[in-house]
Amino acid sequence: MASDSAARTPQLRKDSVTKRWVIFSPARAKRPSDFKSKSPINPNSDQQQQCPFCIGHEHECAPEIFRLPADNPDWTIRVIQNLYPALSRDMDVVSAQDPLHQNSDSGPGRVVISGFGFHDVVIETPVHSVQLSDLSARQIGEILVTYTTRIRQLMIHDVIRYVQVFKNHGASAGASMSHSHSQIMALPIVPTAVAARLDSMKEYFDQTGNCSVCEFKSSKDLLVDVSAHFVSIVPFAATFPFEIWVIPLDHSPHFHELDADKAVDLGGLLKLMLRKMALQLNNPPFNFMVQTSPLRDSASQLSHSHWFLQIVPQLSVAAGFEIGTGCYINPVFPEDAAKVLREVKVS
Amino acid sequence: MASDSAARTPQLRKDSVTKRWVIFSPARAKRPSDFKSKSPINPNSDQQQQCPFCIGHEHECAPEIFRLPADNPDWTIRVIQNLYPALSRDMDVVSAQDPLHQNSDSGPGRVVISGFGFHDVVIETPVHSVQLSDLSARQIGEILVTYTTRIRQLMIHDVIRYVQVFKNHGASAGASMSHSHSQIMALPIVPTAVAARLDSMKEYFDQTGNCSVCEFKSSKDLLVDVSAHFVSIVPFAATFPFEIWVIPLDHSPHFHELDADKAVDLGGLLKLMLRKMALQLNNPPFNFMVQTSPLRDSASQLSHSHWFLQIVPQLSVAAGFEIGTGCYINPVFPEDAAKVLREVKVS
Numbered sequence: 038m039a040s041d042s043a044a045r046t047p048q049l050r051k052d053s054v055t056k057r058w059v060i061f062s063p064a065r066a067k068r069p070s071d072f073k074s075k076s077p078i079n080p081n082s083d084q085q086q087q088c089p090f091c092i093g094h095e096h097e098c099a100p101e102i103f104r105l106p107a108d109n110p111d112w113t114i115r116v117i118q119n120l121y122p123a124l125s126r127d128m129d130v131v132s133a134q135d136p137l138h139q140n141s142d143s144g145p146g147r148v149v150i151s152g153f154g155f156h157d158v159v160i161e162t163p164v165h166s167v168q169l170s171d172l173s174a175r176q177i178g179e180i181l182v183t184y185t186t187r188i189r190q191l192m193i194h195d196v197i198r199y200v201q202v203f204k205n206h207g208a209s210a211g212a213s214m215s216h217s218h219s220q221i222m223a224l225p226i227v228p229t230a231v232a233a234r235l236d237s238m239k240e241y242f243d244q245t246g247n248c249s250v251c252e253f254k255s256s257k258d259l260l261v262d263v264s265a266h267f268v269s270i271v272p273f274a275a276t277f278p279f280e281i282w283v284i285p286l287d288h289s290p291h292f293h294e295l296d297a298d299k300a301v302d303l304g305g306l307l308k309l310m311l312r313k314m315a316l317q318l319n320n321p322p323f324n325f326m327v328q329t330s331p332l333r334d335s336a337s338q339l340s341h342s343h344w345f346l347q348i349v350p351q352l353s354v355a356a357g358f359e360i361g362t363g364c365y366i367n368p369v370f371p372e373d374a375a376k377v378l379r380e381v382k383v384s
Numbered sequence: 385m386a387s388d389s390a391a392r393t394p395q396l397r398k399d400s401v402t403k404r405w406v407i408f409s410p411a412r413a414k415r416p417s418d419f420k421s422k423s424p425i426n427p428n429s430d431q432q433q434q435c436p437f438c439i440g441h442e443h444e445c446a447p448e449i450f451r452l453p454a455d456n457p458d459w460t461i462r463v464i465q466n467l468y469p470a471l472s473r474d475m476d477v478v479s480a481q482d483p484l485h486q487n488s489d490s491g492p493g494r495v496v497i498s499g500f501g502f503h504d505v506v507i508e509t510p511v512h513s514v515q516l517s518d519l520s521a522r523q524i525g526e527i528l529v530t531y532t533t534r535i536r537q538l539m540i541h542d543v544i545r546y547v548q549v550f551k552n553h554g555a556s557a558g559a560s561m562s563h564s565h566s567q568i569m570a571l572p573i574v575p576t577a578v579a580a581r582l583d584s585m586k587e588y589f590d591q592t593g594n595c596s597v598c599e600f601k602s603s604k605d606l607l608v609d610v611s612a613h614f615v616s617i618v619p620f621a622a623t624f625p626f627e628i629w630v631i632p633l634d635h636s637p638h639f640h641e642l643d644a645d646k647a648v649d650l651g652g653l654l655k656l657m658l659r660k661m662a663l664q665l666n667n668p669p670f671n672f673m674v675q676t677s678p679l680r681d682s683a684s685q686l687s688h689s690h691w692f693l694q695i696v697p698q699l700s701v702a703a704g705f706e707i708g709t710g711c712y713i714n715p716v717f718p719e720d721a722a723k724v725l726r727e728v729k730v731s
């Protein structure tokens with residue numbers, strides 16, 4: 038700890054998209070350019086013999102939903118059921134249809150709904166040693182299109198209100214499997230944080246006439262990179278050090294409306310961000326999350342909403358203060374993180 | 385994974401205090417009684433030579449605020465400044481007095497306040513190898529009273545709106561120092577999650593005429609233990625497996641009004657909970673957080689509020705799903721966790 042940046046004084050910033058306060062504390066940081074992961078991923082240290090996600094081990098997996106190319110033993114991507122699903126696709130749908138059903142047997146204040154939903158795994162490559170950032174922009178684009186295809190299938194179920202696409206990479210980012218994969222969870226509720234994000238964006242829109250995500254497109258100090266259809270930035274009140282948002286230049290509420298061309302463009306920018314993070318931050322564990330809109334909101338409810346991809350390298354631990362308050366301490370100012378990431382040379 | 389409890393189907397529950405949804409997923413769990421920490425604390429494995437929190441090393445610490453007993457070189461508890469404070473106590477108070485000051489230079493939607501505040505460390509024992517749960521009820525009571533003394537000092541500052549007391553124990557619970565300690569942060573804002581908790585409790589109170597925390601006092605299935613003035617429970621929609629809340633039987637909004645007798649009683653129940661967790665869960669890393677009310681709210685605003693102590697053993701990693709949605713996956717039903725904890729025999 039202790040550094041040059043200690044000369045800067047701490048600030049609290051409120052995110053205009055999530056409405057959450059974040060404390061920026063340069064005194065708790067090394068210099069932004071010295072930040073490195075202490076638990077980097079070493080893709081070669083890992084046993085692959087036992088991996089059910091590898092090509093040839095399909096029979097060790099829970100049932101397949103679809104693969105690319107279809108019916109081809111030489112697949113490039115598989116979407117399968119999660120063997121230990123958090124939600125159950127087998128439950129009686131009816132029991133989930135009254136989402137605010139008050140379970141009166143169980144006592145006052147007990148709001149319960151049955152856990153109907155879908156929990157899928159996307160195997161991103163047949164090869165154990167290949168990481169997402171090793172794939173080409175086109176291949177990453179195909180994975181992104183796979184997410185959208187699966188979301189469109191899940192939308193058929195009336196009770197599904199929100200679909201969360203996310204990736205865990207590396208043990209300290211929560212990954213229990215090292216073979217490159219991501220997950221798709223379809224929920225019978227709109228999670229509270231998603232509802233709060235939508236409310237916050239609506240409030241901003243009503244006050245200013247602008248979209249709070251679109252505003253970032255003109256934030257030169259927060260800019261990392263730009264492609265034909267996307268821009269990557271560090272948000273002004275980033276929760277985590279070196280957090281990145283990849284934002285579509287078009288104002289659009291739903292990730293699943295991404296088309297194939299834009300998916301390849303996004304694939305290229307995502308690859309660039311992952312490579313920059315790996316080079317700059319010592320191959321850190323990371324998560325990414327698609328931040329999209331609920332499925333069944335009306336066009337007018339959604340007019341203020343704008344989806345984006347949130348990428349979070351895991352460099353610190355959320356502890357008592359963060360659990361207690363929901364407020365995070367970020368030692369790196371977003372302008373500094375953006376500058377560092379902007380300047381990383383990727384060969 | 386995979387177990388007996390997989391026979392139970394998943395549920396979503398909404399916490400009446402935090403208003404957050406939690407997914408209960410027995411299919412992702414071992415049997416509740418088999419839950420063990422994978423990174424237990426071994427208090428003897430640790431080098432103490434270099435520890436600034438040990439008695440005799442006071443000169444290696446940031447300045448002291450007070451100690452118990454006062455002016456005694458044989459101290460039992462010290463409150464000191466944090467050497468790497470997240471907020472600065474030296475800043476011009478005035479610059480923090482307009483908490484919603486819009487920093488117009490820096491662009492639209494950029495809400496910034498200067499980071500004035502206090503960040504203290506409470507050294508809970510002079511002896512490196514002593515853990516909090518090794519202390520007597522009376523000694524733990526003195527630590528709790530120390531928190532209240534310090535909060536009452538901090539309240540003098542008009543800009544301080546909320547004080548968060550928390551403890552990190554063990555590296556995977558975020559602790560960078562192994563000598564037993566806790567922290568106190570005084571903030572110029574009310575954190576969003578705290579405001580949401582207060583709003584949620586008010587809404588519940590307005591709808592039912594009851595306090596949502598008081599309701600837990602009569603929840604036999606969630607009960608762990610009870611003392612003269614407190615009850616410990618697993619909340620109905622616990623965010624984390626084996627999360628415990630210690631609730632004062634009296635409906636009262638502010639932790640810092642705890643008196644010395646009740647502090648000893650709470651010390652005893654807290655000690656029992658920590659020992660039960662250590663025995664049942666293999667000495668897990670943990671956090672505890674005092675969940676109290678903002679300092680400057682009026683009596684009528686606070687009439688629906690009830691403080692409690694939240695204890696969270698660290699048994700799982702928050703990953704992409706949780707970061708994306710704010711919604712947690714808990715593999716252990718609260719009734720099951722409460723039963724397991726209720727039945728732990730502490731000698």
Ligand SMILES: Nc1ncnc2c1ncn2[C@@H]1O[C@H](COP(=O)(O)OP(=O)(O)O[C@H]2O[C@H](CO)[C@@H](O)[C@H](O)[C@H]2O)[C@@H](O)[C@H]1O
Pocket residue numbers: 089097098099117118119120121122158204205210211212213214215218220700701702703704705706713
């Ligand atoms: N043979 C097989 N066939 C099909 N599926 C298989 C399989 N073997 C394993 N799986 C599934 O594959 C998934 C791999 O997921 P990850 O490694 O990204 O993290 P996981 O979901 O375990 O938990 C992380 O992410 C979740 C959600 O964020 C957090 O709750 C948790 O704490 C964190 O560790 C697991 O969900 C697992 O159930």
Ligand SMILES: Nc1ncnc2c1ncn2[C@@H]1O[C@H](COP(=O)(O)OP(=O)(O)O[C@H]2O[C@H](CO)[C@@H](O)[C@H](O)[C@H]2O)[C@@H](O)[C@H]1O
Pocket residue numbers: 353354355356357358359366436444445446464465466467468469505551552557558559560561562565567
């Ligand atoms: N000589 C000295 N004198 C005075 N103070 C000294 C000192 N040496 C160290 N300290 C301070 O002592 C504190 C010890 O705190 P903890 O070990 O509980 O966690 P820490 O605050 O480091 O971070 C954890 O908790 C915070 C808040 O939850 C998270 O943001 C973070 O990611 C997590 O690791 C540190 O804050 C440190 O600055």
